[in-house]
Amino acid sequence: MTTTLATDPSPPKTKRWSIRWPGLFVPLATVISLITSVNAAILGIGLGPQNRGIGFAMAVIVFPIICAFLLNYTLGNKRPWLFLLYQFCACLLIAGLAWYVNNWRWS
Amino acid sequence: MKTELVAEDEPSAQQSAKLSKAETPSRNRRWFAAHSVSGGLILIPLFIIIATGTITFFHKELVAWQSPELRRPAPEAVTELDHLIGPALSDVPEEARSMRVNLPNQWLPMIKLEWWLEGEDEAYTRLIDPTDGTLLDENKASSRFADHIYQWHFLNPLPMGLEIAGLIALIWFSLTVSGVYMHRRKLWSQFGEWKNRKDRSLKSWIHTTTATLTLPLHLIYGVTGAFFGLTKIALPLFMFIGFGGDQEKMMSQFSPDVPQPEFTEATVAIPPLDPFIAKTLETKPDVRLLDLFIEKPHNEGARMHMHFEGVNGGKGEALYDIHKSQTPLFIGGMDEGPMALQILYPVITLHFGNFGGVVVQVIYAIGGILLAMLVYAAARMWVMRKQKDMPRSAKIVERLFDGFALGILPAIAIYAWANRLLPSTVASRSDVEIMIFHGSWIVIGLLILAIGTSSLRRRILMYGTVVMLAIVPFFDGLLLQHWPWSAASWHVPSVGIINILLILGAVVCFAFPPMRKKARPRTR
Known part of the structure; x- marks a missing residue:
């Protein structure tokens, strides 16, 4: 058994970290982030002001912004597959909520 | 000094907590990996989109330039x-x-x-x-020079090109977000840190400074590019979830x-x-x-x-x-x-830069050149970084980038030559021009892929483009007597200016000392 001094000044090395399966993972994360962001933007239309044109145009502008953040949080997550699963569930939930709000409020 | 001997495979509680914290990569590190991986995937198409988009800022002027016989x-x-x-x-x-x-x-x-x-x-x-x-x-x-280069801006000649371009715009926007996050503490201080930089460090400096200078363009192109490219994917979702599947109801917002x-x-x-x-x-x-x-x-x-x-x-x-x-x-x-158009129209105008005359066009074009430099520097950094771990992949990516991304520049110059030299009696002249453009692009790409690339070969690609484009105005003079300095060339002033700029570009490239720096004969 080797021994060492407890006062060893060398700092512990940072573990190397990289994304696995980028060819599969980046497109998948992009598409799920895209769909989630569009759904979130549509939810905004439903909750928006009386003029739906404003809501619609703002949603179109906002969805790339939401998607960009989601994509970074997905790809830069410690457990990306788990985050992707959470995002998929959130996507379904938001889509259902957006559909309900839009069709209830504007039908 | 008091020391204590302990077994290495049994670290103290304090040390193990420290190690555990250190092993957890910071968000900066994780977002850097995301930035690097997703950026590496879109390098080549992004360069093509930016290069063709920069040229397309002068679409109207190029429509006149591509038909020298019609100038009046x-x-x-x-x-x-x-x-x-x-x-x-x-x-x-x-x-x-x-x-x-x-x-x-x-x-x-x-x-x-x-x-x-x-x-x-x-x-x-x-x-x-x-x-x-x-x-x-x-x-x-009949020439479609300006239109066809514009088509490549959104990858239209490829199957599902528009959607791919939209996804690339979206990934590009996410790269902007992660890039700003990683460099948030040195957005301005980096401009003074250019001295004593070489190779990868110099490329990194070029990458981050050009990215900072063009930040407004990143934001504009990321949002509007994604909006254009993803219309076919996003609008059906908008239609089904937001408008109960009623397409007319949705489109009425825009008409x-x-x-x-x-x-x-x-x-x-x-x-x-x-x-x-x-x-x-x-x-x-x-x-x-x-x-x-x-x-x-x-x-x-x-x-x-x-x-x-x-x-x-x-x-x-x-x-x-x-x-x-x-x-x-x-x-x-x-x-x-309608209100939707009132909001989206200014956004679309921002993308095309057609709201303030030629001054805005020139500013946008300079921004486009900086963006192309940014992507080029990113490609070089990516290759240099991966050379140790993945030498084979790095070599292939380098050759693909130089052949098919940088290779589009000389191919465009060859397209311009075909535009001038093919007689107007040739049947389907515009199609033949496009065939020559695509053919030369593929040949350049495959040639680089086969024989390898080097800084010397990259310079040959760039200088070759500049020289070939500078010769085009002389074709106008020899074939149609429209010399750059004659009145006929200035019937449409913008065409005269383009011709003079093409010649000046070559003169500046060969006269400017940094451009004449001896290239390193490094061949891979």
Whole structure:
């Protein structure tokens, strides 16, 4: 058994970290982030002001912004597959909520 | 000093907590990996999109430049069309899906009549002299140089190219977000840190400083590019979730509040168009008419969109049901249309940079060149970083980037040569030009892939492009007597300026000392 001094000044090395399966993972994360962001933007239309044109145009502008953040949080997550699963569930939930709000409020 | 001997495989509680914390990569590190991986995947198409987009800022000027035989002074504004286009209009078949009459302007001083048939993408064209209505040789204006380079801006020649370009814009926007996050503490201080940098460190400095300088363009292009490219994917989602699957209800948000055209089975002759022009100019006397677009011109429900431009450059349209009434259904600028268009139109205008004349075009073009430098520096950094861990992949990516991304530049120069040297008598001249462009691009790409690349070969690609483009104005002089300094070359001033700039570009490249730096003979 080797021994060492407890006062060893060398700092512990940072573990190397990289994304696995980028060819599969980046497109998948992009598409799920895209769909989630569009759904979130549509939810905004439903909750928006009386003029739906404003809501619609703002949603179109906002969805790339939401998607960009989601994509970074997905790809830069410690457990990306788990985050992707959470995002998929959130996507379904938001889509259902957006559909309900839009069709209830504007039908 | 008091020391204590402990076993290495049994670290103290304090040390193990420290190790655990250190092993957890920070968000900066994780976002760097995301930035690197997703950026590496889109390097080549992104460079193509940026290079072609930068050229396309001068689309109008290039339309004039690509047809040297047609250069003549801009005609007076055309306000009466029927006696000029009457004979050509009779060629438009009854089954035409749509037709357009482009009115003459300083860049294309001809009336251009186009129509499309059901199920066909290619347009049928007639060129008409605006002074006496005579038909002109269509082959003289058949080149699609400007249009085809614009097509490559959104990867349209590729299958699903538009959607791929949209996804690339989206990933690009996410790269901007992660890039800003990683460099948030040195956004401004980095500009003073350029000294004593070499190789990867220099590329990194170029990458981050150009990215900071072009940050507004990243934000504009990321949002609008994604909006354009992902329309086909995003709009069905908007339709199903936001509008209960009703497409008309959704699209009504983007169109003026007028009834939809009602097409029937009956066919009728196209009525005189002059009264509609007079009506529009009576309501909007200060505007310049751009074109007349008619949906199903021989159908009873034909709808005409008459597009015009205000004195401040703002666009607008007048809508007519040409077989029913001469009263416009709608007439106004984009700022008078539906609320959705009022918001999105400025966003779209920001993407094209066509809101402030040539000054804005030049600023946007400089921004485009900086963006191309940014992507180039990113590619070099990526290759240098991966050379140790993945030498084979790094070599392939380097060759692919140099061959197919940088290779588009000399291919465009060869396209310009084909545009000047192919005689107008060649059948389907524009198609042959495009074939030469694609052929030379593929050959350059495959050649680099096969024989390898080096800094010397990259310089040859760049210098070759500059030299070939600088020779094009001399073709105009030799073949048509339109020398860059003769009056004929300045009938359309922007064309004269382009020709002078092409020559000056080559002079500056060879005279500017840093450009003459001896290239390292490093071949992979």
